[in-house]
Amino acid sequence: MSQLLRRGVLVACLALSSLLLPLLPVSTVAAQSGPxxxxxxxxxxxxxxxxxxxxxxxxxxxxxxxxxxxxxxxxxxxxxxxxxxxxxxxxxxxxxxxxxxxxxxxxxxxxxxxxxxxxxxxxxxxxxxxxxxxxxxxxxxTGDTDGPEPPPEDEWPANPSDPALSRKLRAMTFNIWVGGTQVKFGSIVRAVRKARAQVVGVQEPGDNLERLANRLGWKHTFTSDDGYTNLISAYPLSAPKRSDEYAWLRFPGGGRVAVSSVHLTPYPYGPYDLRDGASTDYVLFNEGTHLEEMKSRLEALSALAEAEVPVVLMGDFNVPSHLDWTSATAAARQADGEDFVRPFPWPLSMSLAEAGFRDSFRTAHPDPVQQPGYTWTPGYPPPIGDQPANLTDDEVFDRIDLIYVHGPVRTMSSRVVGESYRNAHIRVRPWGSDHRAVVSNLRVRPLYRR
Structure with missing residues (x-):
């Protein structure tokens, strides 16, 4: 075929296709969509x-x-x-x-x-x-997270010293993990009995506060009107006239102690944020939440202590203590691979120390390297029989379940209650919570007036 003829055939085909294309069915494809x-x-x-x-x-x-x-x-x-x-x-x-x-x-x-x-x-x-x-x-x-420059570590408040007193009281703080039924409720009961506690600040009681008291043979429970403060005791408990922040515990034969329990907001959780790369400023900014949560309680309990009322504050604070995040503990934990741990001025514990509250566990065990006292976490669930603890490789262990005292109260001893002697002073098996508990043996001078 000649060059001229081939060109003519091509032109004819193109012309014919242009006439036929509008008559052919058209297939449309919808744009891809999704969440x-x-x-x-x-x-x-x-x-x-x-x-x-x-x-x-x-x-x-x-x-x-x-x-x-x-x-x-x-x-x-x-x-x-x-x-x-x-x-x-x-x-x-x-x-x-x-x-x-x-x-x-x-x-x-x-x-x-x-x-x-x-x-x-x-x-x-x-x-x-x-x-x-x-x-x-x-x-x-956007915005500026910068607040006042934290003081250097050598200016951080020390744990205040205790007075010398006589009346005994064993106080326990215990987050029992969603009503205490995640493992066995009997494990929660055994833990309180083995600790020989006389008053317990209970966190996450669910609907089982009275059930726990009844199993212990105790007749005394207290829940504040807002449901935030939950206590059980071998001794009578009563509400004060003008506050929801604490209860009165009455000793046999007379005399009272102000007892309080808190469960602060768990998130944002500072140790996790530091592990994940957050800046010091970011974490300190978020700790304003805990300071605000504790503001009215701190004022009420401080006023009692100033009036020579013995005060015991128990709780799952969901924030560590500056007494535990020091240069010495940072060196020890960094050697174990926790590179994010550094001296850290946790604002809530510093505020409590500056107000005169004493951390009872650190009074009994001043060295946080030798006695870390970790309460978070034995696992969720903790080890049961041959079953290992459910823990992630990057879990951050810390001491966040604390007992503070103020006024005429003295710490004689303080112990962690948990799943093994490796991690606790008092062992209970099976362990029933994702937190370890703390029990402190105290001496107080009760209030005999008002």
């Missing part, structure tokens, strides 16, 4: 409300959104969400495949952590109360 989560802005000023939107969520009632510091990595590790909500912004009963919510001072979601510390955060869309991530987006909160 998405977005925010109304990428950068927020400090304290500014954050509006989160989502679409094409998987369609489970308990699908949820969670905000985490980006440095903490994806959800599912030991660091909990800083803010979170089910998509129905309620109790996770309604399927909400698309929608919008706003976190703010007025509505900080399911975890009251507001305002956010300046830094970068990732918001995840997660499936059915679990940690499967189907979408995420990143935001930044």
């Amino acid at each position: 998405a989560v977005t925010t109304d802005k990428d950068v927020y000023d400090f304290g500014e409300p954050i509006t989160v939107s989502w679409s094409d969520a998987p369609g489970n009632p308990k699908d949820w959104v969670g905000l985490y510091p980006t440095f903490a990595g994806p959800p599912g590790g030991s660091s909990g969400a800083t803010l979170w909500d089910y998509l129905d912004q309620g109790d996770g009963q309604t399927v909400t495949p698309e929608g919008t919510l706003t976190w703010s001072q007025q509505r900080p979601g399911q975890r009251d952590t507001w305002p956010l510390a300046p830094g970068e955060y990732t918001i995840y869309l997660l499936v059915d109360d679990g940690y499967e991530v189907v979408a995420s987006t990143t935001i930044r909160v």
Whole structure:
């Protein structure tokens, strides 16, 4: 075929195709879609409300959104969400495949952590109360985390000294882990008995505060009106007239002691954040939450102590003590691979020490290297029989369950109660909680007036 003829055939074919193409059926391909989560802005000023939107969520009632510091990595590790909500912004009963919510001072979601510390955060869309991530987006909160410069370690407050007194009281702090039924309730009862406690500050009692007292043969329980302070005792307990921060414990034959129990916010948890790479300023900023939680209680109990009332403060404080994060302990823990541990001025324990509260365990065991006294954690669950403890490789062990005393109270001894003699002074098997307990043998001068 000649060159000219080939060119003519090609032209004819092109012309014919141009006529036929409009008559052929057209196949369209829809754009790929899937779950998405977005925010109304990428950068927020400090304290500014954050509006989160989502679409094409998987369609489970308990699908949820969670905000985490980006440095903490994806959800599912030991660091909990800083803010979170089910998509129905309620109790996770309604399927909400698309929608919008706003976190703010007025509505900080399911975890009251507001305002956010300046830094970068990732918001995840997660499936059915679990940690499967189907979408995420990143935001930044601007602002200055700098507060007053922490004092150098040699200016940190020491643990105050005790007075000499006579009346005996054995006080125990015990987070019994969701009502004490996660392992065996009998293990919780045995722990209190073996500690020979006379008053117990109970955290996470669920509906089992009276059940625990009854199993011990005790008739005295106390729960504050706000449900925050929970105590059981071998001795009578009564509410003061003008405070929800403590209860009166009455000795046989007369005399009273003010006893209190706290369970502070668990997240953000400073040791985990430091492990995950947070700055000192970031962690100190977030510790303002614990200071605020303790403000009214600290004022009320300090006023009692100034009036020569014996005060015993028990609790799961969910924050370590500056007495444990020192140069000496940092050197020891860094040698064990915990490179993030450093001398750290935990504000709450420093505030308590400056107000005159004495850490009873550190009074009895002044050397935190020789006696770390870790209460978090034996595992969740702890070791049972041949079953090892459920612990992650990067778990941070610490002493966060504490007994403080103030006023005319003296610590004679203090012991950790837990799953093994390697980690505790008093052993109970099987151990029934994800926290170890602490029992302190005290001498007090009771209040005989008012």
